[in-house]
Amino acid sequence: MSKSHLELTGVSMSFDTPQGPFQALDTINLKIRKGEFVSLIGHSGCGKSTVLNIVAGLLQASQGGCVLDGHEVNTPGPERAVVFQNHALMPWLTVYENVELAVRQVFRKSMTKRERQDWIIHNLELVNMAHAQDKRPGEISGGMAQRVGIARALSMRPSVLLMDEPFGALDALTRAHLQDALMEIQQDLNSTVIMITHDVDEAVLLSDRIVMMTNGPAATVGEELTIDLPRPRNRVTLADDDQYVHYRQAVLRFLYEKQRFPGKGDKAPQASTPTEEADSTAPESPVEVKAPEPQSTSAKTKKPVATAVQD
């Protein structure tokens, strides 16, 4: 096998909590080729974000490590750009200025001012957002803001694009739109992508490979599924495709038969953890691990707190 582009070797993660150490990940091994689109799927709280954050350098693995193009990953950096679930745009900057913040930092030495301007506009055009460049995040829809978040990540010209549930907070239609846009961009740029998702259809449609994680604690890679569907892919025609249906079933079987009981007897959830509980019985929709209800997502978005004096 050829030398891989991104490699996780024996990654384990244990968090220090007031109740003692909490083993979130156990010996994760993963090799990713250049230009590959990999989805991470698993029940809520199994440790997908933790894996992504370790690759991003935002978290340090307790054991094992991550190597990108022969260099060990220790700190965050723009060559591993992250798209956050809730766009994470600076609310006081316009769309243009948000991308500019990234471009100026990454290319301040290698591009002239003029080139940087063109590059910012180019990336906004990629996600179809150039028309709103002077708007602030508060003035555009969630889907548009998410596009800008993607444009900002792409503008860093990353080796790997890391996406943590990038479309989780969006309604189904907007999500479909952005999935198509992402497929196109990824094909054009041939970028390496690791994407976390709860959506089985999204995973099958977009990925070259789906990495399924077992339930935590001590989660690890359960199964890997290579999606061998020709590109460009069309969601409508694929819906009846035998191969597509087969892949979809394979993922569903893993999630709802083999990993049916999240927590493996972990009855007491960690009090200090921010993730919500996975539904251990049958979810409402058979296709989704987590139903994307707009109201549930709006409750997740953080608002800046500006209240009176606090101690």
Place this chain on the structure above:
Amino acid sequence: MSTLTSTNPLLQLIRRRYPDVTGKALLQSVTLPVLGIALFLIAWQLVAPQINTSLGNFPTPANVYEQAGQLWQEHQNEQDRADRYVEMQEKRNARILADNPDAETRIRPYPGAPTFIDQIFTSLKTVLAGFFLATIIAVPLGIMIGLNRYFAAAANPIIQIFKPVSPLAWLPLVTMVVSATYVSDDPMFEKSFITSMVTVTLCSLWPTLINTATGVAQVNPDLVNVSKVLRLPFWTHARKVVLPAAVPMIFTGLRVSLGIAWMVLIAAEMLAQNPGLGKFVWDEFQNGSSDSLSRIMVAVLAIGFIGYVLDRIMLMIQRKVAWDE
């Protein structure tokens, strides 16, 4: 008048909440406050004569109004006198220069006592200086405390202990320290000014400090992660991410601080004898003439009104600067 009503916060609030309700609601928003003030004045008028003091009855609204006019008149008179005083000197100087072109001439400022209006300006100058000093101390310090949790843990007990201290407790210490350290033959500022200003600073910097630190510590962790992914240098991170993110909280703190500063100032001026509104109240109290209580009441209303205006100005600046409104 129309500009006055359009900046009325209550009207704005009503317009924003109920954009389609006009006539009746707007009428109410004018009539009800007017009614409130009218009822207050009536109650005051009724109660005041019942309160007997050694300086006569408690002043009625009419007494206070009369004294307000009186104070304004005194100010006008003093100004005229000052103008004439300067004019006289100028004429004299011109004569001297005509005789001897090399003669050194100078104009002495009018030596009269400051009027009520002068004292208002002295108070404003003092409070703004103290508040400005508090801001340039509290905001950078708050950012440091908010960014570094070790620093925060170390600073917390000090903040908690000094925050509730009354200006009256600080003042003697400040007075002594200023007398000992601020010595110069031709001082740029009066000692009483420095003392009042420093006392204002000491009492008013806490809300800004605490709010800045809280605002900085509460910056959305996703935004901090963006900054990390971009590898922003510390100063860029502080300037481009942390500071703007904390601006709404900082301004909330600044408004509280300015309110405290104005409140503290009056007490500080009374004791430090800074020639502002505090000294005015104190002098009138010492004077004990039959008009004193009315004149003090004018000062009370002026203090309240100026405090309100200061808060409105801060709110306007906040709206201009903050991104969340």
